[in-house]
Amino acid sequence: xxxxxxxxxxxxxxxxxxxxxxxxxxxxxxxxxxxxxxxxxxxxxxxxxxxxxxxxxxxxxxxxxxxxxxxxxxxxxxxxxxxxxxxxxxxxxxxxxxxxxxxxxxxxxxxxxxxxxxxxxxxxxxxxxxxxxxxxxxxxxxxxxxxxxxxxxxxxxxxxxxxxxxxxxxxxxxxxxxxxxxxxxxxxxxxxxxxxxxxxxxxxxxxxxxxxxxxxxxxxxxxxxxxxxxxxxxxxxxxxxxxxxxxxxxxxxxxxxxxxxxxxxxxxxxxxxxxxxxxxxxxxxxxxxxxxxxxxxxxxxxxxxxxxxxxxxxxxxxxxxxxxxxxxxxxxxxxxxxxxxxxxxxxxxxxxxxxxxxxxxxxxxxxxxxxxxxxxxxxxxxxxxxxxxxxxxxxxxxxxxxxxxxxxxxxxxxxxx
Amino acid sequence: xxxxxxxxxxxxxxxxxxxxxxxxxxxxxxxxxxxxxxxxxxxxxxxxxxxxxxxxxxxxxxxxxxxxxxxxxxxxxxxxxxxxxxxxxxxxxxxxxxxxxxxxxxxxxxxxxxxxxxxxxxxxxxxxxxxxxxxxxxxxxxxxxxxxxxxxxxxxxxxxxxxxxxxxxxxxxxxxxxxxxxxxxxxxxxxxxxxxxxxxxxxxxxxxxxxxxxxxxxxxxxxxxxxxxxxxxxxxxxxxxxxxxxxxxxxxxxxxxxxxxxxxxxxxxxxxxxxxxxxxxxxxxxxxxxxxxxxxxxxxxxxxxxxxxxxxxxxxxxxxxxxxxxxxxxxxxxxxxxxxxxxxxxxxxxxxxxxxxx
Numbered sequence: 001x002x003x004x005x006x007x008x009x010x011x012x013x014x015x016x017x018x019x020x021x022x023x024x025x026x027x028x029x030x031x032x033x034x035x036x037x038x039x040x041x042x043x044x045x046x047x048x049x050x051x052x053x054x055x056x057x058x059x060x061x062x063x064x065x066x067x068x069x070x071x072x073x074x075x076x077x078x079x080x081x082x083x084x085x086x087x088x089x090x091x092x093x094x095x096x097x098x099x100x101x102x103x104x105x106x107x108x109x110x111x112x113x114x115x116x117x118x119x120x121x122x123x124x125x126x127x128x129x130x131x132x133x134x135x136x137x138x139x140x141x142x143x144x145x146x147x148x149x150x151x152x153x154x155x156x157x158x159x160x161x162x163x164x165x166x167x168x169x170x171x172x173x174x175x176x177x178x179x180x181x182x183x184x185x186x187x188x189x190x191x192x193x194x195x196x197x198x199x200x201x202x203x204x205x206x207x208x209x210x211x212x213x214x215x216x217x218x219x220x221x222x223x224x225x226x227x228x229x230x231x232x233x234x235x236x237x238x239x240x241x242x243x244x245x246x247x248x249x250x251x252x253x254x255x256x257x258x259x260x261x262x263x264x265x266x267x268x269x270x271x272x273x274x275x276x277x278x279x280x281x282x283x284x285x286x287x288x289x290x291x292x293x294x295x296x297x298x299x300x301x302x303x304x305x306x307x308x309x310x311x312x313x314x315x316x317x318x319x320x321x322x323x324x325x326x327x328x329x330x331x332x333x334x335x336x337x338x339x340x341x342x343x344x345x346x347x348x349x350x351x352x353x354x355x356x357x358x359x360x361x362x363x364x365x366x367x368x369x370x371x372x373x374x375x376x377x378x379x380x381x382x383x384x385x386x387x388x389x390x391x392x393x394x395x396x397x398x399x400x401x402x403x404x405x406x407x408x409x410x411x412x413x414x415x416x417x
Numbered sequence: 418x419x420x421x422x423x424x425x426x427x428x429x430x431x432x433x434x435x436x437x438x439x440x441x442x443x444x445x446x447x448x449x450x451x452x453x454x455x456x457x458x459x460x461x462x463x464x465x466x467x468x469x470x471x472x473x474x475x476x477x478x479x480x481x482x483x484x485x486x487x488x489x490x491x492x493x494x495x496x497x498x499x500x501x502x503x504x505x506x507x508x509x510x511x512x513x514x515x516x517x518x519x520x521x522x523x524x525x526x527x528x529x530x531x532x533x534x535x536x537x538x539x540x541x542x543x544x545x546x547x548x549x550x551x552x553x554x555x556x557x558x559x560x561x562x563x564x565x566x567x568x569x570x571x572x573x574x575x576x577x578x579x580x581x582x583x584x585x586x587x588x589x590x591x592x593x594x595x596x597x598x599x600x601x602x603x604x605x606x607x608x609x610x611x612x613x614x615x616x617x618x619x620x621x622x623x624x625x626x627x628x629x630x631x632x633x634x635x636x637x638x639x640x641x642x643x644x645x646x647x648x649x650x651x652x653x654x655x656x657x658x659x660x661x662x663x664x665x666x667x668x669x670x671x672x673x674x675x676x677x678x679x680x681x682x683x684x685x686x687x688x689x690x691x692x693x694x695x696x697x698x699x700x701x702x703x704x705x706x707x708x709x710x711x712x713x714x715x716x717x718x719x720x721x722x723x724x725x726x727x728x729x730x731x732x733x734x735x736x737x738x739x740x741x742x743x744x745x746x747x748x749x750x751x752x753x754x755x756x757x758x759x760x761x762x763x764x765x766x767x768x769x770x771x772x773x774x775x
Contacts, residue, residue: 003484163537174505175537179529185495186530189502196458196484196508203502215522219495226490381536382575384543384598387628387675 003195004227022263029256029266033300036074036275037337077275079343085122085274086334086344087352092118092142093331094356095151096305098363099141099158103309107367109160112139116304119274119330120236122146124204127281128172135174135187135205139236143206144173151359152366161371181211184220184233191224191231191288202230202288204281210241212255221296225262230288232281233296236271238303243316259296271299272330275337304329375401434615439587443473443549443605445618446591447511451481454509457595460487461496461513461549470515471551471610493523500546501530510546511595517552517604518561524569531600532575544600547591552580553646553696555608555743557736563607564733565697570602571673571706578673579627580604582648584614586671589624597627606646630677632684636666639690639756642681642707644670647694647744654749663753673703681707682714689720690756694744699727721757 013019096115102108114121117139125146128134136143144154149171156165157176164175174190177183187205194201211217212235224231235255239245252258259266269280277299284295302325306313313322338344379386379394386394451457459477461469465488468475477486489496493514500510514520527548535543554563570578577599581587587605594601616622625631633648634655641651648669655665666684670677685691691711693704704725711723726744734742 004487162539163533164539168505168538168542175534175542179525182498182525182529185498185526186502186505188495189499189504190506191502192499193503193506193508197506216494216498216525219490219492220498222490222492223495223499377539381538381540383535383577383675388678389676 003192024260027260027263027265029254029259029298030268033268033270034276034280035270035273036077036279037273037333077279079341081278082275082334082338082341082343083348084126085119085278086338086348087355088122088126088146089118089274089331089334090352091356091359092122092146094360095142095145095363098360099155100305100309102155102364102367108155108158110308110310111141111158112308113303113305114139114142116302116325116329117236117238117271118142119334120206120234120271120277120299120301123274123277123281124206124234127278127285128202128204131172131199131201132285133172133174133187133190133201133203135183135190135203136176137180137183137206137208137211138176138178139208140206141176144171144176147171147173149173151363155363155367159367159371161373181207181214181216181220183207184211184216185223187231187233188220188224188227188229188294191229192227195227195230200289202232202285204232204234204285206234206236208241209235209237209239209246209249209255210244211235212258213241213249221258221262221264221294224294225264228291228293230291231294232284232288233294234281235296235298236301237298238271238301240303240307240316242307242311243313245316254298256296256298262296264294264296267295267297269297269299271301272328272333274330274334301330302328433619434617436613437584437616437618438610439581439584439605439612440471440473440610441618442584442587442616442621443591444475444477445621446588446595447474447477448480450511450592450595451477451485454595456507456509457511458485458487458503458508459511459513460489460500462489462491462515464488464513469513471607473549473605473610474513493520494526497523497526497531497548500548501526501534501544504544504546505534505542509595512546512548514548514550516558516562517550517564517566520548520550520566523548527570527576527600527602528573532573535599536575543598545598547594547597547601547603549591549603549605551607551610552604553606553608554733554739555646557739558607559736560733563736563739565695565728567604567673567695567697568702570604571703575600576674577601577627578604579671580606580645580673581671582606582609582645582669584612584616585622585624586669588616588618588621590627590671593627601627604645608646609649612649625671627672628675628677629672630668630670630680632666632680633669634665634667636664637688638663638665639692639753640666640668640681640684640688641692641694641749641753642668642670642684642711643694644673644703646696650744650746651694651749654746654753657746658750658753661750661754665753676707676710678710678714681711685711685715685723686718689718690753691715691719691723692726692749692752692756693723694726694749696728696743698730699725700730702727721755724752724755726752 096113099111100113103111121142124143141154145151149166153165156162168174184205184207187203191203237255254268256266256268267280269276280297379390463470464474465478465483465486474486496512500512503510531544553565567578570576579590579594579601581590594603634652643651651667655667658665666688668681668684693707695703704727708723726749728742
């Protein structure tokens, strides 16, 4: 079978001979968000019995149910993986805090925080192999950092010294993408290209609940399924598209159900359970690599902070809701799980905290230097060769800069006198 | 830069120049590009088995297989978006947007990513992709089949916008577009798909590269500045103008971005008069930009304001009315007549510059 060949019939069949092209049943997502850690921890601290659906009537999410239906099948996670995820999640939380602090100090123009979504961010990075690609959106800075990309380079977009700061080919992390869902077809195209070349590469594309309403979400999933591209789509359903809750975004049973319409499997997972997200992602990526095609995963999570530092979340959600989700905080969930398993000694806690603090301190120090972007670079990368018009405009700017410098030099001279 | 991709046979060779259509030359360009570079991939709606609705990709799937020339789902944003990802991985995608107006769903990918990725990544991630768009009217197409959207593309920094008007350019410019590391919106004048010229597919003639305009007809009275489907119209108008005593120069821009200011201004400085001709609406259209540039750079050489003959500022008309909309010979000659031939105030009356015969 060639790369683009599709299983099943291509010939239109008249109604009596009609058969579905794929059985829908196996594609249906989990009945409840899949959990690994929750399956062991029993009841939520708020006392809920776990029968709550992932959404209440208002369409805003409620923290995941304990004792999910699949609890019996859940296998005990590897201790080493638990430790790695714990260290990464602690570091991720600290990174979010530090980046938010940098906006208050004016060092970042804006920071869309992923506080509360650290389990998804970290699991996404750790589920990938060296040669795989990650396609993050603007809220997924942490996933790139967790993959090992230099945090200062990742924050270039939000600092504003250039639109993008790291080497995407070397890191295999595509540029943070701002127009919603437009990065999804890129992931499909890249994964398709790799498959055409016979390379063992998978792509993981991140998108939010709001992004699933965009046309590019639909087109990307459709192309991926038709081409059977080795790509996995992870929807972080964090409850809100800025202020708009999921109920105003979709009438689908769940976002994961959308997979069925494209002929790919859907998975529903507790997005605050790092182990569950990691497991589901790993399975889906493995399936993609082995020619099984794409998977759509919905991770139910919550954006604990406002959309950005410029947003006021109190206008669209209650403190009670936020508090309930704080009880299901991904860092706490993981911490509790490690403690229950006797994996969290003081040494581990200290080591994780120190590593996180070290990264934050390093980031702070490096972000406190004033970047000096070269204005002349504005013309350098528009085309392979600047056009005659761009060369003229560059000459104009160069003259303006020279005049500015002369004036500044003169002014300094005056002061010195 | 020149695009002599295939060397002509040695003198006395058996090169055979037979009539070929513009569409056949485009097809040959893609065929040769695919043969020369395994990274060239063609995809779009109906481009595979059918060979495209205009048959421009006819035979490519048969020759190179359904993976090199692939039918995609019917989704232009998906086509362009996946092309971006393929280019990220090092392929050289050539995509077809069936009709001009159907390219619009892909506009966000084009503006937000295709045009900016090189700039965004400081040159590390170029977008060597070619977006073929059949454009323009005059084929009796019903609504949405005759648009000219070049102004949108021209207004997007980071894109090259190229449009051939001759069979030789169809081949040479498309080869150059596919070989370019910059993204090229390649506008194919639909009504010229069947235009013929003597041309040898085994030894395509070298043509100037992207960014170079060509003087298709030399003249001394005034310069007609045009491109794509309006080039033959302007050449016809120039012939007709001889009866009025005007000797018109015709410039085929070939490339709207980069814009060859040098060739255009050199011509207008010689003739002292200029008319820009295109099908797309005049208001905020390409002609406005060109007229402004010519005026800024040739002001003291101009005997008259730079005029524009363009499509009306209306949605593209139904086929039974399109002839009233499209710039034709008469409308071009009317504009030429308004180039202030009566002006006697200039101190630079120079018979060598021709014109003024009325």
